[in-house]
Amino acid sequence: MLELKDVYAEVEGEGIEILKGVSLTINKGEIHAIMGPNGSGKSTLAKVVSGHPEYEVTQGDILFNGESILELDPDERAHAGIFLAFQYPVEVPGVTNTTLLRESYNTIAASRGREELDPLEFDDYIREKLDLVEMNPDFLERSVNTGFSGGEKKRNEIFQMAVLQPSLALLDETDSGLDIDALRVVSEGINKLHTSEDAVILITHYQRLLNYIVPDFVHVMRDGRIVKTGGKELALELEEKGYDWLDSQTTVNGEVK
Amino acid sequence: MTLNKQIELSVLHNLAAAETAPEERWADIRKESRSALSQTAFPHRKIEEWRFTDLRPITRTEFVPLENAGAFPVSGAETYFIPESEGSRLVFVNGRYQEELSSTGPLGKGVIFGNLAEYEDNPVVQEYLNKLLNYEEDVFSLYNGALLNDGAFIHLEKNAKAEAPIQVLHLYTDSAKPFVATPRLLVVAEEESDLTIVEDHVGLGNNVYMTLPVSEVKVKEGAHIHHVRLQRDSEEAVHVSRPIAYVEKNSEYHAYTITLGARLSRNEPRVVQEDEEVDFTLDGLVLIDGNQIADTHSVMDHRFAHGQSHQLHKVVVNGNAHSIFNGKIFVRKDAQKIDSFQENRNLLLSYEGLVNTKPQLEIFADDVLCSHGATIGQLDPEEVFYLQSRGMTEEKAKEVLTYAFALETIENVKIESVHKLLIEEVNRYTRANSIQKETV
Ligand SMILES: Nc1ncnc2c1ncn2[C@@H]1O[C@H](COP(=O)(O)OP(=O)(O)OP(=O)(O)O)[C@@H](O)[C@H]1O
Ligand SMILES: [Mg+2]
Numbered sequence: 001m002l003e004l005k006d007v008y009a010e011v012e013g014e015g016i017e018i019l020k021g022v023s024l025t026i027n028k029g030e031i032h033a034i035m036g037p038n039g040s041g042k043s044t045l046a047k048v049v050s051g052h053p054e055y056e057v058t059q060g061d062i063l064f065n066g067e068s069i070l071e072l073d074p075d076e077r078a079h080a081g082i083f084l085a086f087q088y089p090v091e092v093p094g095v096t097n098t099t100l101l102r103e104s105y106n107t108i109a110a111s112r113g114r115e116e117l118d119p120l121e122f123d124d125y126i127r128e129k130l131d132l133v134e135m136n137p138d139f140l141e142r143s144v145n146t147g148f149s150g151g152e153k154k155r156n157e158i159f160q161m162a163v164l165q166p167s168l169a170l171l172d173e174t175d176s177g178l179d180i181d182a183l184r185v186v187s188e189g190i191n192k193l194h195t196s197e198d199a200v201i202l203i204t205h206y207q208r209l210l211n212y213i214v215p216d217f218v219h220v221m222r223d224g225r226i227v228k229t230g231g232k233e234l235a236l237e238l239e240e241k242g243y244d245w246l247d248s249q250t251t252v253n254g255e256v257k
Numbered sequence: 258m259t260l261n262k263q264i265e266l267s268v269l270h271n272l273a274a275a276e277t278a279p280e281e282r283w284a285d286i287r288k289e290s291r292s293a294l295s296q297t298a299f300p301h302r303k304i305e306e307w308r309f310t311d312l313r314p315i316t317r318t319e320f321v322p323l324e325n326a327g328a329f330p331v332s333g334a335e336t337y338f339i340p341e342s343e344g345s346r347l348v349f350v351n352g353r354y355q356e357e358l359s360s361t362g363p364l365g366k367g368v369i370f371g372n373l374a375e376y377e378d379n380p381v382v383q384e385y386l387n388k389l390l391n392y393e394e395d396v397f398s399l400y401n402g403a404l405l406n407d408g409a410f411i412h413l414e415k416n417a418k419a420e421a422p423i424q425v426l427h428l429y430t431d432s433a434k435p436f437v438a439t440p441r442l443l444v445v446a447e448e449e450s451d452l453t454i455v456e457d458h459v460g461l462g463n464n465v466y467m468t469l470p471v472s473e474v475k476v477k478e479g480a481h482i483h484h485v486r487l488q489r490d491s492e493e494a495v496h497v498s499r500p501i502a503y504v505e506k507n508s509e510y511h512a513y514t515i516t517l518g519a520r521l522s523r524n525e526p527r528v529v530q531e532d533e534e535v536d537f538t539l540d541g542l543v544l545i546d547g548n549q550i551a552d553t554h555s556v557m558d559h560r561f562a563h564g565q566s567h568q569l570h571k572v573v574v575n576g577n578a579h580s581i582f583n584g585k586i587f588v589r590k591d592a593q594k595i596d597s598f599q600e601n602r603n604l605l606l607s608y609e610g611l612v613n614t615k616p617q618l619e620i621f622a623d624d625v626l627c628s629h630g631a632t633i634g635q636l637d638p639e640e641v642f643y644l645q646s647r648g649m650t651e652e653k654a655k656e657v658l659t660y661a662f663a664l665e666t667i668e669n670v671k672i673e674s675v676h677k678l679l680i681e682e683v684n685r686y687t688r689a690n691s692i693q694k695e696t697v
Binding site: 029049054056073074075079085086089092094099104108117143164 | 338637639640642645647649650655662664
């Protein structure tokens, strides 16, 4: 579904290189976790995949369903089925959640060959998704993320994901900021949405999330590269030992050198 | 002021002098204004208050008296009637009252409104007309006074509540030659009265004309006025307005000015506090494009204690347009416990657009709460990306964000049809922008 081939990326126009050769393959139905120290490039990776104009891919390629998406605008990538739940969701004053979702749902539905919903149908549909993440309907008429608490913003991201039904969801530290109950609710929501037809990338610092959403693979990112790949037990090992023990064994893109 | 000083004659001086048959009505005011005008110089950019404003749309045009302009007949006036004001509508064409288009049914006990000319002998008119004006060395309001003829008059007696908003509709037609119109509005709201006014200036074509509206508003003890001012003049027009309001004890005056039209507009709203415990608003929304110049110079004069005032002035600039804002807030020596908010936010959509902004606080009291600020910015790229990542095209995202920026100021316009109309106007503006961008 998603294939990163030796991707190098830098800050557009500034020459600051952040991704230094990332290779990663994600198949339908899989859940991947990406862990790694602060500043290692996890969020940048997620933004590069979703087409943030601040970053430029200087080398390598990103394929989605077999085709390069490097030339696609962020909205075209969204239409293709890519969704990013932001580490720091942006506040958009004056644009209500409903306005955003109705607009988004219908454009994405049109381009993915799903049926558009009339306002009444959309209302029913959206209520069902609210229940999934146990979100108060009052949030629908509020401006997107504006004045939301940290946890409310994260929950709102997953609510949007539930509404838009992407085939590839990149969830950037969705767990940080959520209280214990909220983490459970949101995780269960993500699990319910996950099918054998779509894939999830979880970026996280905490093994705890992975108790709820069990990954097929865990990758460790350091300094713009994936330095180790393993199964879910790798997360436990990291939790116990931190990242420094990885220094003793050098791996490049998951291969021991 | 020295009499008979040599001043350079402007188009307004010449026009006032050319005025041949002075009306019988208000001969004193006309004469006084005419004589003051002849002693007052036309502004230019060396004067601080006019530093940024390009006045060439006035100085380079040969305006003629309305009678010689060959104005076209009005058509399609009904399009601009708001349904809420059926029975409470005063219509003017090129500044002249139109009885056939107006609609003046009863509007509640103690609510008097109509053509000013018919109320010449009314004691309220005699007491206040032209007396509330207070603009220093101002050729525009003097010209309006020199040609004083008809206008809109609204008087609310004590405790009177206007049952519907009064629409004061100014239509401007195309004409063979450019003319000058001088609309006048006098509003006197007695104790505990309540009124909503929708003042609407509409250019029916796209010719050059100049309109110089003057409005005088007196809000007496405990009275409330909600004043919507909508400027949709022709794209070639000049609009210079002088709306002034005096607020007495416990009164409220809330004005919302929406500036969409005119090649050059200069709006100088003023509110003068006359006693304690007042609450007033001077909000503005300006949406300009092309070569438009929109200039707002406002004054909020706090003269007594316990006042609350609010000014949110939002501006969207595209193309080569130029916005100027100067917001003066005076808090006089004894005006303690004033709570005043002022913010000018500018959204610049093009590289060629220009914004000059100058919030200006002059505070002589020590126990006051005044916040003020000005920002000039583009659309936030993070917000654009966020919306795009949810599937909106870049154009759509920008349209939605511009719309959201503008919306905040029109939320307080409570008249349903006007609120709807403003939303349509904002939509039209933002959509025109994205279409323009796509074709570049
Ligand atoms: N626009 C930018 N300009 C300069 N440096 C940038 C820019 N964007 C990212 N970086 C740098 O790139 C590095 C990777 O950032 P990124 O946000 O991807 O890290 P992360 O792995 O998500 O960290 P965290 O765990 O703290 O969220 C950081 O050192 C960051 O400062
Ligand atoms: Mg991050």
